[in-house]
Amino acid sequence: MGEGRHSRSQTRTAYALLAPSLFGITVFLVLPILVVIWLSFSHWNLISSVTPAGLDNWRAVLSDPAFARSLAITAVFVLAVIPIQTALGLLGATLLTRGLRGSSAFRVVYVLPWICAPLVLGVVWRWILAPTDGALNALIHQRVEWLADPRLALPSVIAVTVWTQVGYVTLFFTAGLQSIPTHLQEAARIDGASAWQAFWRITLPLLRPTLFFVLVTGVISSFQVFDSIYALTPQGGPEGVTDVIAGRIYYQAFQSRNIGEAAVMALVLLAILVAITLAQQRWFGRRTTYDLST
Amino acid sequence: MSTLDTRPPRALRGTRRGDVTAYVVLSVCALVTIAPFLLSLMTAVKTPQQFAAQTSLAPPHPVTGGNFSTLFGGQYDFVTPVVVTAQVVGVILVGQLFFSVLAAYAFARLDFPGRDALFWVYLATLMVPQIVTIIPLYAMFAAAGLRNTFWALVLPQVFGSPYAIFLLREYFRGIPEDLISAARLDGCNTMQVLRYVVVPVSRPILATLAVITVVSHWNNFLWPLVITSGPTWQTLTLATANLQSQYNGNWTLVMAATTVAVVPLLVIFLVFQRHVVRSITITGFK
Numbered sequence: 001m002g003e004g005r006h007s008r009s010q011t012r013t014a015y016a017l018l019a020p021s022l023f024g025i026t027v028f029l030v031l032p033i034l035v036v037i038w039l040s041f042s043h044w045n046l047i048s049s050v051t052p053a054g055l056d057n058w059r060a061v062l063s064d065p066a067f068a069r070s071l072a073i074t075a076v077f078v079l080a081v082i083p084i085q086t087a088l089g090l091l092g093a094t095l096l097t098r099g100l101r102g103s104s105a106f107r108v109v110y111v112l113p114w115i116c117a118p119l120v121l122g123v124v125w126r127w128i129l130a131p132t133d134g135a136l137n138a139l140i141h142q143r144v145e146w147l148a149d150p151r152l153a154l155p156s157v158i159a160v161t162v163w164t165q166v167g168y169v170t171l172f173f174t175a176g177l178q179s180i181p182t183h184l185q186e187a188a189r190i191d192g193a194s195a196w197q198a199f200w201r202i203t204l205p206l207l208r209p210t211l212f213f214v215l216v217t218g219v220i221s222s223f224q225v226f227d228s229i230y231a232l233t234p235q236g237g238p239e240g241v242t243d244v245i246a247g248r249i250y251y252q253a254f255q256s257r258n259i260g261e262a263a264v265m266a267l268v269l270l271a272i273l274v275a276i277t278l279a280q281q282r283w284f285g286r287r288t289t290y291d292l293s294t
Numbered sequence: 295m296s297t298l299d300t301r302p303p304r305a306l307r308g309t310r311r312g313d314v315t316a317y318v319v320l321s322v323c324a325l326v327t328i329a330p331f332l333l334s335l336m337t338a339v340k341t342p343q344q345f346a347a348q349t350s351l352a353p354p355h356p357v358t359g360g361n362f363s364t365l366f367g368g369q370y371d372f373v374t375p376v377v378v379t380a381q382v383v384g385v386i387l388v389g390q391l392f393f394s395v396l397a398a399y400a401f402a403r404l405d406f407p408g409r410d411a412l413f414w415v416y417l418a419t420l421m422v423p424q425i426v427t428i429i430p431l432y433a434m435f436a437a438a439g440l441r442n443t444f445w446a447l448v449l450p451q452v453f454g455s456p457y458a459i460f461l462l463r464e465y466f467r468g469i470p471e472d473l474i475s476a477a478r479l480d481g482c483n484t485m486q487v488l489r490y491v492v493v494p495v496s497r498p499i500l501a502t503l504a505v506i507t508v509v510s511h512w513n514n515f516l517w518p519l520v521i522t523s524g525p526t527w528q529t530l531t532l533a534t535a536n537l538q539s540q541y542n543g544n545w546t547l548v549m550a551a552t553t554v555a556v557v558p559l560l561v562i563f564l565v566f567q568r569h570v571v572r573s574i575t576i577t578g579f580k
Contacts, residue, residue: 007405010404010405010406011404011406011407013400013404013484014400014404014405014406014409015400015406017396017397017399017400017404017484018396018397018400018401018412020393020396020397020453020454021393021394021396021397021416021453021454021459022397022412023453024393024450024452024453024454025415025416025419025453025456028427028431028449028450028451028453029419029422029427029456030415030419031430031434032426032427032430032431032434033422033426033427033430034430035430035433035434036426036427036429036430039429039430039433044433046436091319092320092323095316095319095320096320098312098313098316100313100316100317100320106320106323106324108564108567109324109327109328110323110324110327111563111567112327112328112331112560112563113327113330115509115559115560115563116513116555116556116559116560117512117513117514117515117530117531117555117556118513118515119513119515119531119534119535120513120531120534120552120555120556121330123534123535123538123548123551123552124330124331124333124334124549124552125330126538127334127337127545127548127549128330128333130545133345133350133543133545134350135333135350135351138349138350138351139351163326163327163330167327220423223423224423224424224425226425226515226516227515227516227531230515230535231535231538234539246423246425249425249429250425250428250516250520253428253429253432254432254520259429259433262429263429263430266425266426266428266429267426269423269425269426270421270422270423270426273421273423274421277421
């Protein structure tokens with residue numbers, strides 16, 4: 001380390017160790033990006049041969065109101081899910097760090113949905129929200145079309161998503177809260193600050209890195225939501241009200257077999273996510289993970 | 295030790311009445327979290343007759359394993375998806391851990407030209423969402439004649455993931471230099487250093503990573519959905535989705551399927567929950 005010059009044998013060893021992952025990343029991550037760019041300028045229906053399309057796909061997608069609507073639906077989804085799960089997660093974490101007995105058991109319970117397949121949870125919730133034989137309507141003794149009513153489908157999908165993710169957000173805030181030195185809050189309380197003031201003036205500012213991390217990773221993953229929505233409201237839902245962007249890409253590519261336009265949409269999504277990630281870098285410095293030494 | 299278990303001083307913990315309120319809120323949330331799991335399990339052990347005749351909230355009476363035997367019997371053959379999923383996850387797990395350890399060690403401990411640029415490329419790939427690569431990967435696998443094969447399910451993941459490499463690199467950087475140079479003096483080559491020094495001291499992070507890998511690939515849906523067709527290479531998530539769309543209304547059977555898809559992970563989770571919880575607090579994403 002730090003010798004300035006690279007020894008030849010070390011270089012050879014390093015590249016030998018890197019060879020498999022370098023192969024994997026080149027072939028299955030970098031090359032696909034180039035291929036998707038190429039496909040965005042091509043016509044292809046999965047069967048016949050690929051033909052050049054110039055800017056056709058780009059023009060078609062960027063002037064397609066359905067695509068704009070899909071982006072808007074995704075934005076609404078993200079703008080609803082993120083604040084709700086962040087607020088609930090912060091509340092949960094505050095309760096979990098009061099030092100109550102059994103806190104760790106609660107923590108384990110809350111994480112359960114997070115480790116299960118979103119697709120499988122979507123299937124379970126599809127039954128719970130089913131109009132005639134679903135559990136929720138049985139509980140409230142009413143017949144509500146949670147997933148088939150165009151007004152209710154998106155809120156229902158948002159609620160299920162929050163249910164799935166809030167435990168993980170809670171856990172993350174719990175770790176953040178516990179990393180704040182308690183003597184700071186103690187000092188504030190001794191100086192006469194109320195619990196509320198201590199929270200706003202001391203805890204929240206110190207929690208900022210955690211907050212940003214939770215917000216940004218949450219936004220990025222919500223932008224790509226697919227599995228649970230595929231299970232809950234297939235084909236974009238009633239009147240297309242749950243037609244999120246990842247679903248639109250999937251249906252466009254593998255049902256309408258319009259690979260060129262799907263490739264354009266995928267690239268637009270990639271651009272959005274890169275922009276969000278770069279904004280995160282600026283806000284957040286270069287620190288992307290937490291200290292592993294604990 | 296883990297900072298997760300430290301209790302704040304009494305002065306900051308609020309009042310007794312606050313504690314009671316906190317317990318109530320936490321319990322209600324726990325109930326809301328667990329209820330769907332219990333409901334689906336309850337439905338999975340009900341007879342279809344009872345499900346049709348009574349409300350969905352009625353407890354199962356009698357308790358039956360019939361849905362599971364139907365599921366694993368000839369018509370639905372859920373054995374295949376379980377075996378396929380276990381094989382896919384097993385191969386990916388071994389490959390990913392092995393190749394990620396190699397790459398992470400190179401990045402953490404060796405000095406070579408191009409290291410920083412290359413590491414930046416690895417990190418940058420973390421930004422690429424799965425839905426973006428799925429179309430080109432489909433095109434590539436179709437061109438290679440590998441659609442609907444076991445290879446298609448494992449190849450994109452088996453060579454290590456940038457995320458695993460990143461996590462391991464951080465950990466390997468913390469290993470004391472003395473430990474490694476002592477092994478070197480004893481005549482160990484790089485593979486021996488990895489095997490006898492690096493891997494043994496990295497057990498916690500490797501266990502964490504193993505759990506994350508198993509969970510995320512057991513749960514994977516989009517890629518199997520795109521690249522496989524028919525029953526031969528159907529994974530569990532795919533089989534569950536198909537069962538639901540084909541037999542909508544046959545909820546006792548569908549809930550048996552979701553139970554089969556969830557229970558192995560719950561067992562792994564409960565055994566390794568400290569690792570999983572830690573991994574979430576360390577990293578926050580899969």
